[in-house]
Structure formats: C-alpha cells, structure tokens
Amino acid sequence: MTALTLSDLQAGYDPDLPIVKGVSFTVSKGEAVCILGPNGAGKSTMIKAIAGLVPCFGGQVQLGETEVTGMPSHLLARNGVGFVPQTENIFTRLSIIENLQIAAQLLPKPERPRRIEAMLDMFPDLAARPRELAGALSGGQRQMLAAARALLTEPEVLMLDEPSAGLSPKLVGQVFETLRRISDTGVTLVLVEQNVRAALALTHRALVLVDGKLAHDGPTDVLHDGRFLGELFLGHRAAEAGR
C-alpha cells in the first residue's frame, strides 16, 4: 500500500526557474524515509510543494490513490497530511493550548479535548503552562509543540523539515526518540534531515536530493559509508563549480 507518490514533480517559486526539477519516488504506508542533501538542494521546497505551500509546475503528488497536486494546504491537512515546517512552525502570538486547539478543529468535536489531553501527556513540558504564549518557549519546546500539533490530528503521513536543527545534542536525542515512537505506531514518516547520523538511525531508506533531482534512493546502509555520501554531495559541488 502506498502512502505517498511523487511522479516527476516540478516545483518552485518562479515557473521559469523550478527548484525541484522532476522528482519521483514512492513511500509505502508505515514506512519511514529520510531526505538528505546539501544546503539549497531544494529539500524544503519539495516538502512544501507536497504540503501545498509552494506551487507545482508539473508532475503529480498522490496521497494513497488520490491525486492531490496543488491542493491547498488546509485540505491536505484534512486529508491526513501532517507537516512541520523547518522554521516558523508554531504561532508565537497564540498560547500553547490555542496552538493545539486550532489544529484540533479538524477533528470531530467530541474528540478534541481527548486528543489535546493526549498530546499534553505525551509532551509534559507543554502541559506545565498551557496558557503561556508559545513565543515564550525554548527552541526544543517549540519543536515539541510543533510535533504535538501535527500529531494531534493523527495524520497518516507526517512530514518534518529538519526537526533537530539548532537543538542541543541531548534534545536531538529526545526528538528522535519521539519520532521513533511515532513511527512505531504506524504513521508514515517523511523526514528532511541534515543530521545524517541521527536520521539514519531512524530510517531504513534514504533519498538524496542534489540540485533539485534525486541522486540516490535506497537503503540507508550504503550511506553509513561517509565516502559515498560525500561523493554524492561533492558531485553536486563539482557540477556547480563547472557552471
């Protein structure tokens, strides 16, 4: 059963200069994949295009069997896509509980309090002061809130853009521990990550994006060899220098 399929997807900010230049892959239900690649390769742009935040110029995105290319982000959210952007991923001017309440609007009314409670149980840091403005949270706590908000609606596909960026090693460990638990519940996980080591510990399959194209799609074990990864990334650099 496939959860997410990309076919020759092209996306970006200007139709004349696509950033994602024809990417195809399939993610099965319950699978965890990790997207790696050098800075500026277009990882964030691709994941935002899937989430309906960046225009697609060609190709297709499918959720299960349904085509969702270019669907507005709120409809994707309703169709079971959870997305945590890399930056600005919570509403800092709203309280912690309000952040969760907004997401909970997607659920039937009777389920809302239960799911919010469940998230506060899962992230005790947030439960301590739920009425505080989310802007007052630390970097790690913000990532927690962002994850909690995405999980609250029990998405079928959860996409996270560099959830460990800017966190201390201890927090990175916590974040990945949480992600492992989530993955174990059967949620399909698409993870963009610069922290190759941590990501490879979590997932069994890696996609490497270089200059808007897939340079590798396969099991993670080959990537444990630092040289292989280096070549992939460097190949891109050499190409760029030649331009």
Next chain:
Amino acid sequence: MELLAYAAFFLTIALTYAVICLGLNVQWGQTGLFNVGIAGFVGLGAYVSAALTTPDAAERIGGFDLHIALGWLAAMAAGAALALAVGLLTLRMRSDYLAITTFGIAVALQLVFQNTESLTGGAFGMAFIPRPFSGLQSEPFAFNVLNLALTALVVLVLYVLLEHLLRSPWGRALRAVREDEVAAQALGKNPVLLRIQAFALGGAIMALAGAVQAHFIGFIAPANYLPMMTFQVWAMLIVGGSGNNRGAILGAVLVWAIWALSGALISEIFPADQQARAASLQIVIIGVMLCAILLWRPQGILPEVRSVSRHLGHRNKDT
C-alpha cells in the same frame, strides 16, 4: 488657429503632468515607493514659487517679485525638503506606512493652502503669478506655442537627465534595492539611504511641475490640489508603464486626453444641471481603468526595458 492654440494649451498642461509623472517614476517606477500625496508636493511647489514671484500684495505676506527661474528652483528645494522629511520618518518602516503618511501630508497641506490666508490667499488662492512670455499674451497662438516649447524643454531636459541618472551606478543600485533588498545590502548598498534620495529627487520634480503649471496658468487655488490629482497622476504612470520614462510621458498625454475627451463627451450628453454630477463618472472611468491595468497589464503600455519589476507580481512568497 483657435484650434491650434487650444491644442498647444492642451499639450502644455499634459506635459506639466508628464513632469509630475517623471517625478513619480523615480519614486515608484525605479524605487517602488508608493506616494499617495502627489497633489501635496505639486501644490507645495506651486505655492512656494507663486509666493516668491508674484508682485507684492497688500493682503498677504510674500510677493517678492523674484524671477520665475528662482521660483522654480525654490519649488524644487521645497519639494525635496518635504520628501526628505517624510522619507526620514517612514522609509524604515513597512511600505504602506509611507502611503498613509503621504496621504496625510496631502490632507494637511490642503488645509494649509485653505486656511493660512495671509500666506496663500485662502480658498481664493493666488492670482497674478507671472507667466513666461507674458509680453505676448495678446497673441494667444504665439503665447501658447512658446509656453509649450518651454514646457517641452523642461520635459526633455528632465528626461535626458533621468535616463542618464538611471544608467549610472546610482540608478543601478536603486533598482538592485527594489528587486532584492537583502542581496543589495549584502553588496554594500544602503537601501534606506537610497530610497530617501530617490524619494527626495521625485519630490523635487513634482514640486517643479507644480511651479511650471502655476506659472503657465497664472492662477492657483487649493482646489487644484485635491486627491483627484494624485489619482490622475497614478493612472498616467501605470497606464504608460512604470519604470519607463517614455511610458511616463506617454501615459500623461494619453490619460490627460482621455480625461479631456470624456469631459467633453459628458458635457455633450448630459444636460447642464446634471453636469457636475456626471463629471464624477470621469473619475469612475479612470479608477476602473487603473484597477483593470493593475489586474491585466501591470507593466503598462511601455514596459520597463530591463526587467519587468518583480514587485508587479508572479512571486508568491507568503501566500
């Protein structure tokens, strides 16, 4: 002969608008600054020049009987100073604060024109503003043609100067700031300073246009500088093509022609007692035209030569 004299008169007025448009083009077309107080800047230039060049008048201060050229220069200085003050106040903030502030400037100046009788003559305005070639006033044709030539010369000189300036490093820096402020900043440009300079230059040109217009007509009153004027000038630049100096001139003549023609048409169609009312239709036409162009041809008739301004659309960053 009469028709020709009228044509010369019409073109002269249109060209004074072209001067305003050239000023606006520096602010908007090249720099992306939205000035909603054009009428205030134009009026300021007119009043400053009039106060300096009119003969001494008993009922008001001013009337220094200076040469017209001095009036023009003083108008430019006043326009630049006002623009500088507005720029220093708002150009660090988000772009629409400039719009709101300039809108306020025009309202406030309108009140000053109206209420400081001892300086501006109040609602009745100022008359006996010296006109260039006034010795020929008894021969309307020669008078109008010479004034047309003078105004055309002003437009030409400004056009050449501005084109030159825009090709200079300063002009390139200006466009760089407009297109990508962050990148320009990384290259060592100071966006705020550049914007303030451009805004002041544009303000000076608008004020000059006010002075030229005032001296051509010989009479000014607060009612000449209503928000309507701001609106007409915007329509001219957007129709002609923002960012393109020839577009600015073309737009001025074209929109002024549409304005005059629709006015004539309305006075043909509507009975005399309905004409004041029907005149408001002229404004509706221009307003709809402005919106339509923004929607369907934001680059105007003559687009900017280098690159269509990115701020006209197709960017989709935060939506």
Next chain:
Amino acid sequence: MNPQAIIDGLIAGSTIGLGAIGLTLTYSILRFANFTHGDFLAWGAYLTLTVAGVLGGLAAGLGAPVYPFSFGWGLPLAVLGGVALTVALTLGLDRILFRKLRARGADTIIIVMASFGASMALRSLLEFIFTAKPVYFTNALQIAKPLGLGMRATPDQLMVIGLTALMVLGLHLLVTHSATGRAMRAVSENPGLAGVYGVDVAKVVRVTWIIGAGMACIAGVMAGLLVQIRPYMGFDLLLPLFAAAILGGIGSIPGAMLGGLIIGLSEAFAVQIIGAEWRAAISFVILVIVLMLRPQGLFGRKEA
C-alpha cells in the same frame, strides 16, 4: 475649555473607532492598508438609507420616530439590510480585484494601489448616483439633554456611544475566545502556517471582510445619523481611521477603539482651541507623532 468637547469627542471617536476596527482587521489579516475602507462607511450609510426608503415605502409607520430617539423602527431594520449589502459590496470587490491580485502574488503595495483606485471609483460612483448634496436619515429635531458638569447629549448620541461599547466588547470576545477569532489571529501571524494547521484561510479572509464591512456600515450610519450623509464622508474619515488603527497598534481591536476615541477627543479639543478649520490636520499630527515615538502603536508588537 468647554467640557462639552468630551461628549463631542466621544461621539466622533465612537464612529472613528468602529471604522478603525474594520480597517485594523483587514490590515492585519489581508496585510494591506485598504484605502477603500472609508468608502465602505459612506456606501454603508447610503445603502442603509436606500433600504430605509424602500421600507418606508412599504410601511409608512416604520419611519415614525420612537421616543426618545429621532428615528423609527425602520432604521434598525434598514441597518440589517445595509450591512448585508455592504458585506456583499466588499466581498464582490475582493473577488474581482483584491483576491486576483493576491492569487498572482502581487506585492502589498500593488494591492494598496488597487485599493486607492477602487476607492476613487467607489466614491465618485456614490456622487454620481446620489449627487454631492448631503442627505439625512431623519428630519426630526432632537433636544440635547443636560448630563451635568456642563455637558449635553441627545438620546441618539448616547445610544451611539452605548451601542459602540457593546459591539466592541462583543467583537473583542469573539476574537479572543472563539474558534473563529483564534483562526483569525493565526492567519494574521502566518497565513501559510495557518493552512498547514488546517485553517481555511480563504474563509477567514471572508469572515474578516464581513466583520469589517459590517462595522463600517454601522459606523457610517452612526456618522450619518449624527451629522449627515455625503459621498465624501468616508474619504474625510480615512486619515482618522488610519491614524486610529496605527495608534492602537495594527491588529488590535481595543487598540483601534482607544485610538479612535483619542483622535475623536483630540479633534474636539483642537476645534475649541485652534478652530474647526484645522480639525482634519489633527489625525495627521497624531499619526506623525506615533510614527516617530512608537511606530508599533499602543498595543502593537514591535517590528510589525
């Protein structure tokens, strides 16, 4: 100084505040300074007047003043119709103009310019349809009743102040406590993220226009009831509206109301001190002072 200025200022301030609330909401959620907002007030007043005329034609009794006010049951009924029509006008304008520009990704300032063009067209259209001659909701004369301390007010004026207070309170509660209000605040902070959270941003935009247009219509009717209805009434209020919204802090409903009251009171006192002919300059002076000293406004956030 005459204490009557306090009443005059509160009354003018109520109208300005209500208008500024709509402006501040559209400003924070649609992210542009909407120059047509003043004209929504004027259109609201004229549309309500038209509905009142139709209602009066249907049932003459509706026009008879209801003690102690100067107007009859027809007016509150007409306001309902006027609000609906003003809402339709703003939603229509959004659909044919602003939404298209937003969809194209046009810069804020292009949308501001379009609003400026639309404002001119709307105002002149009013002038064409209704002529520049002022009109009134009622011909009934009202005696101002003494309130003590040398202040007087008519029942109409007191009703306007009371109604404004109620509406501002209601709207404030809506925005701070309801799901709709939460969604509005979310969109105002980050529309893209709101979509990711599952908020239908287009719907929030519609709600914002509806609230803004409703408030504008009511403010226009109030101004028309207390002073007169003219095509330029909204345009003349535009600078006070902007000044109030910026003074209060963009996006803040209590701020816009407080800003409106401050401007109304300052105008009323200025009229007594320096004369009525300078009234329109007061908002400009306040605007400049705010931009110099506290550009984020009273209740605004820094770097807004």
